[in-house]
Amino acid sequence: MGLTIEKTVRSDHMDVLKNIVSICCQNDSKKYSFFYEEDDSYLFGHPGFFYFSDDSNNILGFICLSGIDRQNFDVCGFVLPAYRNNGIFSQLLTAVKEEYKNINLSFPLPAHCKNAAEVLRKNNFRYSDTECKMSLNLKNLIIYPSEFDIDITESGKGAQQCAFFKDDFFVGSCSITLINDSYCILSEVEIIKKYRGLGLGAHLINCLLGYLDEINIDKIILHVTKSNIPAFRLYQSMGFVVDSSLDYYCLNL
Incomplete structure (x- = not known):
């Protein structure tokens, strides 16, 4: 058995990788994210794909990277359950650290993945933050009259920018991505700096x-880090619930 570093990925590899992820999800009773695409196979002059195979070239585990920019990379990796506890994952991480220099790696893990978290810590990754996926069902939700006015600008297909005003003063903004006629994702929710700490977030x-109720949206999704305590508590107070969470482990090379 041995480690192989690929700078190009054959299309048949993708099916193998997805199958490994599926096996790991079933074995661990967790839903893992696999963000790798064939276009990621060569990142800024470096390989984006590392795999460990047996003597028959069967892939037993892999790590892949996705470049956010030249400095920051997301990482995901999996080892078949039958071959865990053999140091395969650590060897893959070592290969990544030898290949890449002066970059930041971010490895998201579903909450309570204790074994994987321990391997990351042994390879000098440190816990950074927890990102929560929160949702709110608008059906049967009581929505009170607002003190704010809202201005909507179409910013692309299914995308809207919202500006919020109180007494004609601009106080905040957010982005809406309409997934379908009844489901949307919120992002970049913000009260501008000079109005923070005044309790205006709940009004926004x-x-x-x-507005979302008026356009017949039934379900809202957003993501927030637990370190952003004011925002996290605000969403909870408005009825949002945590659906899932990811713990981020980071390493600066």
Whole structure:
């Protein structure tokens, strides 16, 4: 058995990798994300694909990278359950660290993946933050009249930018991505700096919920880090619940 570093990925590899992810999900009773694409196979002059195979070239485990930019990379990796605890994952991480220099790696793990987290810590990764996926069902939700006014700008197919005003003063903004007629994702929700700490966040969210209810949105999704305590508590107070979470482990090379 041995480690192989690929700078190009054959299309048949993708099916193998997806099958490994599926096996790991079933074995671990978790839903893992696999963000790798064939276009990621050569990142800024470096390979994006590392795999460990047996003597018959069967892939037993792999790590892949996705470049956010030249400095920051997301990482995901999996080892078949039958071959775990043999140091395969650590060898893959070592290969990545030898190949890449002066970059930042970010490895998301579903919460409570204790074994994988321990391997990452042994390879000098450190816990950074937890990102929560939160949702809110608008059906039967009581929405009170808002003190804010809202201005909507179409910014692309299924995309909207929202500006919020109180007494004609601009106080905040957010982005909406319409996934379908009844489901949307919120992002970049923000009260501008000079109005923070005044309790206006709840008014902004309430105004936004009123607008989304008017256009017949039933379900809202957003992502927030637990370190952003004011935002996390605000969403909870407005009825959002945590659906899932990812712990981020980071390493600066």
